[in-house]
Amino acid sequence: MPNAFDNMDRMYRFQRYFYDFTRKYYLLGRDRLLTEMQVKPGERVLEAGCGTGRNLIILAKRYPETHFYGLDASAAMLETAQVKVDAVGVRNITLKTALADDFTFDKTFDLTQPFDKIFFSYSISMIPVWRECIQNALQNLKPGGELFIVDFYDQKELPKPFQTLLKGWLKKFHVQFWDDLMPHLESLNTDNNLTITPLFRRYSFIARFRKS
Ligand SMILES: C[S@@+](CC[C@H](N)C(=O)[O-])C[C@H]1O[C@@H](n2cnc3c(N)ncnc32)[C@H](O)[C@@H]1O
Numbered sequence: 215m216p217n218a219f220d221n222m223d224r225m226y227r228f229q230r231y232f233y234d235f236t237r238k239y240y241l242l243g244r245d246r247l248l249t250e251m252q253v254k255p256g257e258r259v260l261e262a263g264c265g266t267g268r269n270l271i272i273l274a275k276r277y278p279e280t281h282f283y284g285l286d287a288s289a290a291m292l293e294t295a296q297v298k299v300d301a302v303g304v305r306n307i308t309l310k311t312a313l314a315d316d317f318t319f320d321k322t323f324d325l326t327q328p329f330d331k332i333f334f335s336y337s338i339s340m341i342p343v344w345r346e347c348i349q350n351a352l353q354n355l356k357p358g359g360e361l362f363i364v365d366f367y368d369q370k371e372l373p374k375p376f377q378t379l380l381k382g383w384l385k386k387f388h389v390q391f392w393d394d395l396m397p398h399l400e401s402l403n404t405d406n407n408l409t410i411t412p413l414f415r416r417y418s419f420i421a422r423f424r425k426s
Contacts, residue, residue, distance in 0.1 A: 250422070254330075260329045260354075261283070263287070263335070283309075284307065318353075327356060329354055334363045371415035
């Protein structure tokens with residue numbers, strides 16, 4: 215019975231070679247998130263579902279005093295990511311094959327303390343167990359730590375034909391905006407710690423949540 219590791223490897227076995235080139239035109243909002251995260255020296259920052267490492271490499275170059283961690287269900291994607299990390303010569307990135315709903319800071323990454331920041335960039339929309347991923351991320355964040363998500367939104371302010379076309383296209387890649395994601399995030403927001411910023415007429419969004 216294929217599991218999430220096998221499924222992702224199958225999906226990305228060939229795509230990983232042209233992934234970065236094609237995705238830059240439609241995974242919108244990623245660069246804005248990387249800027250808005252306000253990473254500080256000495257922090258531990260994790261990307262869950264880091265794919266080819268595109269975001270981590272930008273951050274690692276920008277913040278050489280910070281250590282970045284990436285996990286992904288696809289060992290094939292991480293193989294490509296590691297080649298890219300080695301090619302640019304950054305030393306502050308650690309990559310592990312793991313599931314976003316199942317990792318722990320100590321067992322998966324051999325750390326003694328939880329993360330300062332954890333982010334999901336266009337991965338939540340392809341993970342059916344997204345609630346468990348969010349819960350697990352919060353468990354692996356220190357108090358006061360921050361969780362970020364950038365992903366597809368509901369496109370409600372875009373023309374209807376565009377919405378239909380995009381939804382059909384995303385379905386081919388097993389990607390969708392989960393209708394109950396925003397209510398779920400709101401339900402966690404007991405201390406007014408959540409901001410959701412819609413981008414590009416609700417094409418995508420950035421969510422920022424600070425753990426109490
Ligand atoms: C659309 S890609 C986004 C990659 C990267 N975050 C970016 O912004 O370019 C989604 C990634 O999530 C990974 N993924 C899917 N399900 C996962 C899971 N359950 N746990 C960890 N990673 C997962 C996929 O293997 C893929 O690399």
